[in-house]
Amino acid sequence: MVAWRKALQRLDGAFSDHTLRSYRSGFEAFSQWCRRRRKTALPAAPETVAEYIEEEAGRLKPATLKQRLCAIRKIHRLCEHQDPTDDENVELAMRRARRSQAARPKQALGLTANLRDELLLACSDDLIGLRDKVMVSVGFDTLCRRGELVAISVEDLTAKGQGRYSVLVRRAKNDLEGAGRISHLSTQSSRLVDQWLAAIGAQSGPLLRPVYCRKALALYLEPLTVSRVLKKLAARADVEPELVQKVSGHSLRVGAAQQLTLDGRGILQIMRVGGWRSMNVVARYVENMDIDVWN
Template sequence: MTNTPPALESDARDWMAALLRLDGAYSENTLRGYRADFRTFEAWCNANGHTALPAAPETVAAFLGAAPSTASTSTLRRRLASIRKVHRLFKFGNPAEDEDVVIALRRAQRTRHRRPGQALGLTSDLRDRLIDACPADLSGLRDRALISIGYDTLCRRSELVAFRLEDLTWLADGGMLALIRRAKNDPFGDGREGYVSMRSAGLLDEWLRAAGIDEGWLFRRVVFDGVGPNPLHPHSVGRILKQRAAAAGTSAETVDALSGHSMRVGAAQDMMAAGMGLLPIMKTGGWKSVNVVARYVQNADLLRVSANRW
């Protein structure tokens, strides 16, 4: 039992309203995650006779212990962070700091030996196969440019579809600088620049001319009567890669393993195989964590990497 005043318990039930205080301070993806994770925790508490808010440390520890084996360690950490955030909004004590919860999380981590899943890297050879498989119609011209620029800039899918013509600066070598205005790990919009090769700039120019785009969004939906005004949805990037990979005659396993993250992963792997260190890769891809980059390049072709050592 908790010694929470009745009025506070009444307020605590409306955690959804409390999360509204975070609007504008966090990305919508983060807020969506908080809601989904705490809803999962609350449902488990209701089904098992526990109080979700404020939660006793023993309750949180039991929740972690009851998680299905299919729940990854990162999922459990994220849910714990959501529980912590909601409690902080109500100025309740943080149950996640309790030793029982720390032990429960460590136990869960030790029983989950799966390596983090990773999209198949779209390395340069696979990139070229997909580009060659794109037809010369509007969709094909768009997809050629999208795949090539996504590889060059190591953009996340959300960053790639957010490019506008105004974000591009042409360079003397025929390439471009592309301003990535906001990223997942850049909540305040400091931005970074990515280099677009001369080849990619040429593919983009072909698409822009065919689509009649002279301002606004670069990568737009192609509709039955031409090009629409709206940008592609981030989820479309993965579907495009799978569609073009299938057209290129790649294996079903390859098609299935591709995602909107594949260009970012593959370009990082190619940079590692070319002998570049982690710091240049981090700068190019806008990473702030060495551990994250190391995980991205862990599947780089060892033969290609080793060839640069001798």
């Protein structure tokens, strides 16, 4: 089984770290399942993959099963084996899994402008609190996914007129070429960025950094940190517990899209600002808004 890990290294630099971790963990889960049942994982027979889907469908969501299939497919191709997922039995197993768990996808709680302001007020007055303010304010303005947000560097900031910044969001999951997109920060966000950079004395490197012993380290945050910070601030801001559970690293992106809709922006404008290529995704974000806003 060492061979497939070595083969996966060929993808370094061609795919994001998140994608590589997904391939690695997905195939590892499949191979462990195969070992417990004394089945061959590489090369795997289509019947084995179909059985895996059928058995795991009661425990895993269809999206997770799809992710596992992608990992199995990629590893087999890298090792020059026939793709076992390209089989009618596997397709039927996936269709049964999707139908057995038919449900609308859960959406993160959208942190619209009012909730954003509550989270900003809930930030502490120390260096961590200042970092958290930058995270919330910049994340809202840029509509960044959590991975995009923590990847912003100081070099991605460009000073504009009136003390404001624009930000180059260098890469997104739907931007494989890395062309990036330009986002613009509000005056409030720009001031927070200036305060943060002055406090940590940074002129280059990561914008958002971990803080230990009252010192910001020149390291990039893990994407999961965004979710943890937002949940922490939501709880501190006395957001209802059931709503705190719905806060995720996607909440700023969802909330900003909803706020743009409340402000009268059209869907094409929202797609451009957030870097979306699918109108359906944006439509899902705004569908849960209170219909009373239109009255």
